[in-house]
Amino acid sequence: MTPGKFITLEGVDGAGKSTHLGFVADWLRGQGREVIVTREPGGTPLGETLRELLLHRDMDADTELLLMFAARQQHLAELIRPALARGAWVVSDRFTDASYAYQCGGRGIATERIAVLEAWVQRGFAPDLTLLFDVPPEVAEARRSAARTADRFEREADSFFSRVRNAYLDRARAEPGRIRVLDARRSIDALQDDIAQLLEELA
Ligand SMILES: Nc1ncnc2c1ncn2[C@@H]1O[C@H](COP(=O)(O)OP(=O)(O)OP(=O)(O)O)[C@@H](O)[C@H]1O
Numbered sequence: 598m599t600p601g602k603f604i605t606l607e608g609v610d611g612a613g614k615s616t617h618l619g620f621v622a623d624w625l626r627g628q629g630r631e632v633i634v635t636r637e638p639g640g641t642p643l644g645e646t647l648r649e650l651l652l653h654r655d656m657d658a659d660t661e662l663l664l665m666f667a668a669r670q671q672h673l674a675e676l677i678r679p680a681l682a683r684g685a686w687v688v689s690d691r692f693t694d695a696s697y698a699y700q701c702g703g704r705g706i707a708t709e710r711i712a713v714l715e716a717w718v719q720r721g722f723a724p725d726l727t728l729l730f731d732v733p734p735e736v737a738e739a740r741r742s743a744a745r746t747a748d749r750f751e752r753e754a755d756s757f758f759s760r761v762r763n764a765y766l767d768r769a770r771a772e773p774g775r776i777r778v779l780d781a782r783r784s785i786d787a788l789q790d791d792i793a794q795l796l797e798e799l800a
């Protein structure tokens with residue numbers, strides 16, 4: 598059995614990740630693949646419980662980082678690795694790039710501390726393709742306020758989201774083959790044309 602591939606969607610809150618998740622899954626299913634759609638933090642019963650704490654309880658920045666990776670460990674062990682092993686493709690709304698963007702870029706935790714946890718939990722595992730939805734903070738903010746009430750991250754200032762965005766773009770520059778940057782100011786249709794093209798290259 599050929600293992601499946603792991604695709605992640607990234608970007609600041611309001612960039613459009615959830616909007617395109619279903620499109621990616623449907624496109625892959627159209628190719629006859631089994632597709633699992635999931636998200637971080639979350640994706641398992643334990644992970645979803647941790648998500649509630651992460652999104653709504655105040656906590657120390659390092660505690661936040663450790664809980665993110667605890668949820669990720671469970672996600673990999675219980676869902677992602679078994680699914681890929683049986684040949685399913687897995688599409689996740691956020692993964693480890695978000696830890697570098699939010700906990701490192703946003704909260705200011707040193708990159709090396711995150712890299713240690715990444716090596717511990719992932720043991721070399723990484724997504725096959727990451728779609729980075731890039732928008733200026735003010736565009737994301739306008740989309741968020743139209744959409745729903747804010748969680749603990751979404752209440753952060755524009756300066757926080759600027760740092761998050763820049764950390765994402767730094768990662769994309771370091772790994773241009775895996776992380777594909779999409780200008781998410783464009784229309785949903787235009788973005789989906791580009792996404793289909795990138796999926797075609799992967800399949
Ligand atoms: N390209 C686009 N053009 C215009 N509006 C968009 C576009 N993409 C998404 N939106 C709208 O912006 C809002 C936020 O999108 P979405 O929920 O997909 O963002 P997200 O990245 O998943 O955010 P979060 O991280 O908060 O979950 C939604 O109302 C969505 O319909």
Ligand SMILES: [Mg+2]
Nearest residue numbers: 614615616690
């Ligand atoms: Mg979303």
